Amino acid sequence: MSPLEWLAAALVLVNVALVALRSVWNYPFALVAVSLYAVVFYEAKLYSDMLLQGFFFALNLYGWAAWVRARENSGIPVGWMTERARRAWGAATVAAWLGWSAAMHRYTDAAAPWIDGAIAMLSITAQWLLARRRVESWLLWILVDLIAVPLFVWRGLYATSLVYVVLLGLSLDGLIQWRRAAAAPAAVPA
Numbered sequence: 537m538s539p540l541e542w543l544a545a546a547l548v549l550v551n552v553a554l555v556a557l558r559s560v561w562n563y564p565f566a567l568v569a570v571s572l573y574a575v576v577f578y579e580a581k582l583y584s585d586m587l588l589q590g591f592f593f594a595l596n597l598y599g600w601a602a603w604v605r606a607r608e609n610s611g612i613p614v615g616w617m618t619e620r621a622r623r624a625w626g627a628a629t630v631a632a633w634l635g636w637s638a639a640m641h642r643y644t645d646a647a648a649p650w651i652d653g654a655i656a657m658l659s660i661t662a663q664w665l666l667a668r669r670r671v672e673s674w675l676l677w678i679l680v681d682l683i684a685v686p687l688f689v690w691r692g693l694y695a696t697s698l699v700y701v702v703l704l705g706l707s708l709d710g711l712i713q714w715r716r717a718a719a720a721p722a723a724v725p726a
Contacts, residue, residue: 538579544572545699552703555666556710558612558717563600567593573696580691581647584640584656591660599667606669614669614714622672625661633657651687655680671718674711681707 547569554562574589606612617625637653640646662676681704688697 538576540572541576541693541695544569544576545695547572548699549702549706552706552710556706556713558614558713560600560603560607560612563596563603566596570596576693576696580693581645582652582687582691583644583646584636584649584652588656588659592663595660595663595667599663602667603669612669614671614717616671616718617665625665629657629661632660647691648687651683655684655687658683671711671714674707674714677707678704678711 547565551562551565551569554565570589570592574586577583577586577589603612633654633656636657637650640649640653646652658676658680662673662680665673665676681700684700685697685704688694688700
């Protein structure tokens with residue numbers, strides 16, 4: 537366990553706690569954390585997670601701008617997806633996972649291409665939905681946490697696996713908070 541991993545882990549916890557509270561200030565913490573985690577995952581040969589950090593960086597910039605615009609209107613509104621959107625996002629996520637993981641398996645020395653690929657593709661979908669302020673993002677983050685903890689323990693990333701256990705609790709709290717907020721009259725239309 538490196539000091540870099542511990543720092544990244546601490547920043548992620550602050551970030552997610554602020555997200556659950558619907559604070560736009562989560563984004564600066566996220567940008568630094570994903571930058572550090574790119575290095576951590578490279579060293580662990582978890583290339584899907586390493587590359588995912590670049591995507592997270594870009595999407596966090598997008599999310600920050602989107603949340604600032606939403607906040608100007610009246611807080612950070614959240615809402616549910618339509619059933620059709622859920623099916624489309626689910627199918628796209630599964631297709632991306634299969635394609636990405638097959639490529640990682642064939643063309644890299646990735647330690648766990650299928651599990652790591654699942655974490656990456658679920659995380660991309662969850663992060664996109666989070667930036668769009670959709671409640672379902674928390675359900676995906678819960679699934680990511682449940683898959684990631686044993687993978688990170690196996691790779692010796694103990695601080696990161698501990699963070700994902702805490703993230704699981706924060707994701708459950710985020711789901712509860714966002715469900716309540718989505719039920720409020722100012723919720724984002726699906």
